[in-house]
Amino acid sequence: MGRIAVKVDDLTVAYNYKPVIWDIDLQIPEGVLMAVVGPNGAGKSTLIKAILGILKPIAGSVTIFGKPYKSQRKHVAYVPQKGSVDWDFPTTAFDVVLMGTYGDLGWIKRPGLKEKKRALEALEKVGMLSFKDRQISQLSGGQQQRVFLARALVQNASIYFMDEPFQGVDATTEVTIINILKELRKAGKTVIVVHHDLQTVPEYFDWVTFLNVKKIATGPVKDIFNDDNLTKTYGINYKVSVQK
Amino acid sequence: MTSAQFEIQMIACLVAVACAIPGTFLVLRKMAMISDAISHSILPGLVVGFFITQDLNSPLLILFAALTGVLTVVLVEKIQQTKLVKEDTAIGLVFPVLFSIGVIMIAKYANDVHLDVDAVLLGELAFAPFDRIYYGTVDLGPKSLWVIGTILLVTLILLFAFFKELKMSTFDAGLATSLGFSPVIIHYGLMSVASITTVGAFDAVGAILVVAMMIAPAASAYLLTTNLKKMIGLACFFGVFSAISGYWLASSLDASIAGSIATMLGLVFLTIYLFAPDKGFIAVIYREKQQRREVMLITFLLHLKNHNEIEERHVNHLNEHINWQKVRSKTILNLALKNNMVRISDDVVTLTDKGDEFTSKAIDYILTNEHGLIEDMKKDFFLFRG
Numbered sequence: 001m002g003r004i005a006v007k008v009d010d011l012t013v014a015y016n017y018k019p020v021i022w023d024i025d026l027q028i029p030e031g032v033l034m035a036v037v038g039p040n041g042a043g044k045s046t047l048i049k050a051i052l053g054i055l056k057p058i059a060g061s062v063t064i065f066g067k068p069y070k071s072q073r074k075h076v077a078y079v080p081q082k083g084s085v086d087w088d089f090p091t092t093a094f095d096v097v098l099m100g101t102y103g104d105l106g107w108i109k110r111p112g113l114k115e116k117k118r119a120l121e122a123l124e125k126v127g128m129l130s131f132k133d134r135q136i137s138q139l140s141g142g143q144q145q146r147v148f149l150a151r152a153l154v155q156n157a158s159i160y161f162m163d164e165p166f167q168g169v170d171a172t173t174e175v176t177i178i179n180i181l182k183e184l185r186k187a188g189k190t191v192i193v194v195h196h197d198l199q200t201v202p203e204y205f206d207w208v209t210f211l212n213v214k215k216i217a218t219g220p221v222k223d224i225f226n227d228d229n230l231t232k233t234y235g236i237n238y239k240v241s242v243q244k
Numbered sequence: 245m246t247s248a249q250f251e252i253q254m255i256a257c258l259v260a261v262a263c264a265i266p267g268t269f270l271v272l273r274k275m276a277m278i279s280d281a282i283s284h285s286i287l288p289g290l291v292v293g294f295f296i297t298q299d300l301n302s303p304l305l306i307l308f309a310a311l312t313g314v315l316t317v318v319l320v321e322k323i324q325q326t327k328l329v330k331e332d333t334a335i336g337l338v339f340p341v342l343f344s345i346g347v348i349m350i351a352k353y354a355n356d357v358h359l360d361v362d363a364v365l366l367g368e369l370a371f372a373p374f375d376r377i378y379y380g381t382v383d384l385g386p387k388s389l390w391v392i393g394t395i396l397l398v399t400l401i402l403l404f405a406f407f408k409e410l411k412m413s414t415f416d417a418g419l420a421t422s423l424g425f426s427p428v429i430i431h432y433g434l435m436s437v438a439s440i441t442t443v444g445a446f447d448a449v450g451a452i453l454v455v456a457m458m459i460a461p462a463a464s465a466y467l468l469t470t471n472l473k474k475m476i477g478l479a480c481f482f483g484v485f486s487a488i489s490g491y492w493l494a495s496s497l498d499a500s501i502a503g504s505i506a507t508m509l510g511l512v513f514l515t516i517y518l519f520a521p522d523k524g525f526i527a528v529i530y531r532e533k534q535q536r537r538e539v540m541l542i543t544f545l546l547h548l549k550n551h552n553e554i555e556e557r558h559v560n561h562l563n564e565h566i567n568w569q570k571v572r573s574k575t576i577l578n579l580a581l582k583n584n585m586v587r588i589s590d591d592v593v594t595l596t597d598k599g600d601e602f603t604s605k606a607i608d609y610i611l612t613n614e615h616g617l618i619e620d621m622k623k624d625f626f627l628f629r630g
Contacts, residue, residue: 016327052422070424078422085416089272090470099412103423108405135470151419 003065005030005159005190006051011060013043013050020046024060024215028192030158033185034207035195035221039234042212044194045081048161052078064159073103077157079148081164087137093147094132097122100154122150127176142173149177159190166197178204201225248373253491255372255388256505259445260457260483262396265403266438267458268479271466272414277332278435279458281320281339282313283442283451287346289313290443295353306391306443313439314432316342367450369501388448395444399437403476410434411472453502457483460509467520482512540576545585545603548595559591 008026012019021043028034036044049055051062053069064072077100100122101115111119123129126146131139139147145165152160165177181191181204195201201208201221208225210216210233217229270276289312293305316338323334372388384390403410413420413427420427438458445454465478490505497504518525548557555561559577577593580586585599595603 049418054418054421073422073424076422078419080416080418084418086272086274089415090466090472090475091411091415092470096415099416099419102408102412102425105408107409107425110408137470155423 002030004028005032005065006192007063007066008047008051009061009063011047011050011057011062013046013055013057019213021050021211022214024211026209026215026218028190028207028209028218030065030190031185031188032207033181033191033193033205034209035193035201035205036209036211037195037198037201037233038211038216042233044211045163047211048078048163048192048194052076052161074155075158077152077155077160079152079160079162079165082141082145082148082167084163087139087144089136091136092133093128093136093139093143094119094123096136096147097150097154100151103155118154118156119150122153123147125153126150126180140170142169145169146173146176149180153180157189160184160192162191162193164194164196166195166200198230249491249495251373251386251389252369252501253488255386255392255448256369256487256491256501257484258389258392258396259449259454260461260487261480262392262399262441263445263454263457264461264479264483265399265476266434266441267462268465268472268476269410269414269434270438270458271462272472276459276463277335278317278320279438279442280455281316281335282435282439283446283454285316285339285342285346286310286312286439286443286446287343287451288349289315289346291346291349291353306440309443309446310436310439312342313442314435317432317435317439367446367448367453367502369448372448392444392448395441399441402433402437406430406433449502449505453506456506456509460506460513461486464513464516467516467523482509486512537576537579540572541579541585542603542606544573544576544580545595545599546607548586548593549600549603554592557593559588559593 004027006026006028008024011021011024011026013021024047036047038044046055050057050060051069053062062069064075069076097119098111098115101111101118105111105115120129120132123132126149128143128146128150131143136144136147145167149162149165152162160181166174169177181193184191185206193205195205202225205221207219208221209218210224210229212233216233217224267279270279286309289309290305292312293302293308296308297304299305319338320331320334323329323337324331329337373386375387377384377387377390409420409425409430412423413425413430417427420430442451442454442458445457449457461479461482462475464482465475468478469475486508487505490508491501493499493508494501494504516524519527521527551557577586580599581588583598584596585602586593587596588594
């Protein structure tokens with residue numbers, strides 16, 4: 001096994017004294033395509049947001065390739081939940097993707113030709129080039145998700161965090177997204193996905209983390225994706241037909 | 245036009261542009277009411293600033309008032325964070341308290357100075373040309389013009405420098421955070437600009453008109469464009485248009501300038517709300533009507549496609565079977581005929597090849613929700629544009 005891409009130690013996040021995730025220890029090896037699964041309210045999104053510094057943990061630490069997140073931002077890209085932004089915002093698909101280049105630019109500097117070219121390439125990769133000038137509210141849910149993915153691709157990161165990229169998308173988008181995720185893994189990137197559909201876990205992912213406020217288990221799908229862990233995570237007698 | 249008239253319009257226009265810029269971002273951040281809160285609660289800041297500086301023209305005074313504006317935002321957010329009340333309630337709690345403290349302070353300690361509640365609420369644009377700045381004996385123009393001009397200049401510089409950051413943190417604060425930009429700094433930067441602009445404009449146009457100037461032009465522009473830069477430009481244009489037309493309305497009616505400008509802002513919004521080509525009231529009604537007709541058309545075509553029996557496709561039986569009123573089935577039949585989707589022979593309606601293809605595609609689209617299928621149909625039909 002290669003390097004550890006993301007290391008989480010004793011991470012606890014609370015809203016108003018109620019822990020949402022509790023004492024999470026997690027090591028994500030470089031180059032895996034990992035699903036984070038757990039019931040509603042298990043703290044899956046919270047975990048990702050805390051790793052990315054969007055939420056402030058009350059305890060614990062996070063390192064990316066052995067260094068604190070702040071110094072490693074450039075290695076990390078984030079695809080938030082689709083519902084987290086206002087899609088009526090007056091902007092185009094191209095413009096949203098271009099925002100992915102802002103991190104490299106830093107304050108004040110404007111995106112130039114190089115950044116615009118990268119944004120167009122990312123749009124092409126997700127099959128959205130012909131929609132580049134479309135206002136974002138005029139896109140379907142799946143197309144919006146692909147725009148978000150393109151925005152993350154533009155960042156050219158080593159680690160990708162995605163919050164439910166498959167939620168409410170059409171079949172074409174689901175296939176496009178999973179193919180891109182697998183390509184990213186092939187290129188040695190680490191991809192961490194909050195995922196809802198347990199049936200597709202063995203097909204899509206090679207690594208999985210079970211989460212329900214506390215960490216239940218983490219490891220290779222073929223070793224730990226079983227009824228025992230599913231039951232521990234989702235409650236009594238959870239049965240899912242696992243195809244191995 | 246006298247030079248005083250010119251100066252008043254000039255001030256009103258600068259105020260309009262200076263307000264429209266932060267106003268656009270407030271509208272997009274769904275924080276329009278914050279401007280109302282700021283505009284009222286800067287009053288105690290003005291009074292306290294006056295006690296300390298003893299000078300109504302001091303820049304420190306503006307700074308003090310702007311600080312109260314930012315304080316308002318902080319208080320609203322703190323109350324909101326308790327999760328006991330929602331944002332609108334928090335706003336309703338904070339600014340009347342601060343404003344009334346200001347009113348009491350004026351009544352008690354500042355009766356003899358040129359600060360009164362009327363002026364605070366409605367401004368005194370008509371008197372702005374009398375309060376002038378002199379360099380030695382050289383007349384440099386009205387003080388308000390300089391104040392708002394400086395504020396506008398700073399606003400423009402900040403807008404150009406931080407446009408990208410403002411756009412990103414307004415659209416997606418999470419992304420801004422993860423890329424290492426601080427949305428909190430942007431947020432308070434914007435709130436500071438909004439507060440300073442309010443204070444600067446307030447002297448000329450009063451607390452109520454400031455709110456109108458921040459929100460109405462931005463809201464009007466929002467209905468017309470899907471491009472942020474154009475939205476800012478249009479908001480500035482509507483502000484300036486209302487400022488000038490409002491001035492002349494006031495002068496012809498011999499009424500309050502501030503009131504007339506606000507009225508024009510309202511009229512501009514109303515006009516755009518009614519007639520905007522895409523999001524406007526009439527456009528929406530028209531589109532919905534079209535969509536209803538097209539849903540019916542597809543239902544009708546689908547019926548024809550599903551039934552080979554002659555009696556099901558006979559003209560006289562059609563309205564019975566689909567259960568529509570006669571008038572409606574006639575319009576739909578005509579629509580289908582006009583588009584060459586059906587033909588009638590011996591009173592029996594039959595799908596044409598074109599109609600058959602259209603129906604299959606429409607069904608496919610409805611079942612799969614796949615946009616690619618209908619790209620070429622969009623030109624003809626409203627139904628698929630949404």
